[in-house]
Amino acid sequence: PTPFNATVMANPQLKNYIMQLYLGSPPALVWLIIDTSYFITFTQCGPCIGDGCTYEPFWDYIATGQNHLISCQTQRCFNIYESQCDNRFDYYCAAPQVTIDGTQTVNYLSFDTITFSPNISFSSSYFGCIFPFFTPPNVYGKAYGVVSLCNNPNSLLSQIGVTKFSYCLQNMNSDSSSLIYFGESANILFSEFSTPLYSNTPSGQYNSYYLVTILSLDIPPVGRIPFPGATSSTQGNINIQPSTYLTYLPSEMVTQIVNAFTTPNRYSRANSVETNQGYSLCFNISSTNGAFIVPTIAANFVGGSLILNQQNTFVEVEAGVMCMTIVSASGNISTPGNVIWGNALQTNFYIQYDVGDNVLRIQPDP
Known part of the structure; x- marks a missing residue:
């Protein structure tokens, strides 16, 4: 297709990024979270239909009269959702449930035109329609749903x-x-x-992950901090994900990173913030008149290194408190999706996913 682009805004409420799309005919504006692992695009298609509803959609799909929900008897339903039927809604094709802020909601397969600009549209595009039974206040900030850019046959990208x-x-x-x-x-x-860029769909899952191989981090004065077991032949050990803010690394690496940043002992630890908000390292800089300097990190990947400055590695979480945007991963570090290169470490870099050639290219913003 003709090259095209879409507008992206930061979504600080949930610390992710949202992308402008138009759904339906006539096109209606929606803002969806940019995600590179969820297997299909989905959005809220109608009003919340249960008790405790506090959020209404930009787009009431049912009210348009363009009911394009897919029957569970179709081949498309079988291909995507393993032919799950929901008799509450006339046996429409039901997807695996979507979890929103800890609450599960039904997700139905639909199709319609997806438009990027007046000249760029794609008819009969498939996406998930959710009709939540509960919506917390502004659960997705400006967005209610995700746009799927993973390497999966059902993603919008594919x-x-x-x-x-x-x-x-x-x-x-x-x-x-x-x-x-x-x-x-x-x-x-x-x-x-x-x-090298690897795509991994774990057995028994729908989602697919983009993985690259990180070998080590260099931080003065500690020096090199290796990623456990990583070699130049490792076929991906960290998931690059724009919808996740923090970076999750193996705990032994995080311990050494914390040691590197605390060895100069310039700033006092904000231990209560670390405990209450789940950060691995926070500094109280309220007595420094705003002065805050920490070493840069060189992230060493197969193929090259990326220099991360303190605008990437630390964030002010409250007045006078700076916290590190790297925390310890939970679970098995070899499981795709547990070790994540979050969006804080991607800020102000041009990042290209070349799924055809299986390459990730990176260029700092000049």
Whole structure:
């Protein structure tokens, strides 16, 4: 298809990034979270239908009279959702349930036109429709749903026939927009380095993960902190994910990172913030008149290194308190999705996913 782009805004309420799309005919604006692991795009298609509803959608799909929900007897339903029927809604095709803020809701398969711009639209695109029974206040901030950009046959990326996309995420507290590019417009002219990109769909799961291989971190004065078991032949050990804010690394690495940042002993620890908010390291800088300096991190991947400054590695979580955006991963570190390179460490880098050539290219924003 013709190269195209879409507008991206930071969503600081949930610390992710949202992308502008239009659904239906006539097109209605929706903002969806950019996600590179969920297997299909989904959005709220109608009003909340249970008790405790506090959030209404931008788009009331049922009210349009364009009921394009898919019967569970169709081949498409069988291919995507293993032919699950829901007799509460005329035996429509029901997907695995979506968990929203700890509450599960039904997800139905639908199809309609998805539009990026007046000249770029894709008819008969499939996506999930959720009709929640409960919605906490502003559960997705400006967005209610996700746009799927993973390497899965049912993702939006696959449906529109695109094998490249790229973005340069603005700071989370920025009011400015940025763009996400698709097709040949996603090319990065002078990438600092490229690294192999792997796609992994774990057995028994629908979701698919983009993985790259990180070998180590270099932080003065500690020096090199290796990723456990990583070699140049490792086929991916960290999931690159724009919808997750923090970076999750093996606990033994995080312990050494904390030691590196606390060895100079310039700032006092904000232990209560660490405990209450789940960070691995926080500093109280209220007595420094705003001065805060920590070493840069060199993240060493197969193919090259990326320099991360303190705008990537620390965030002010409350007045006078800076916390590290790297925390310990839970569960088995070899399980895809447990070790994550979050969006805080991606900010202000041009990042291109070339799914066709299985390469991730990175260029710092000049």
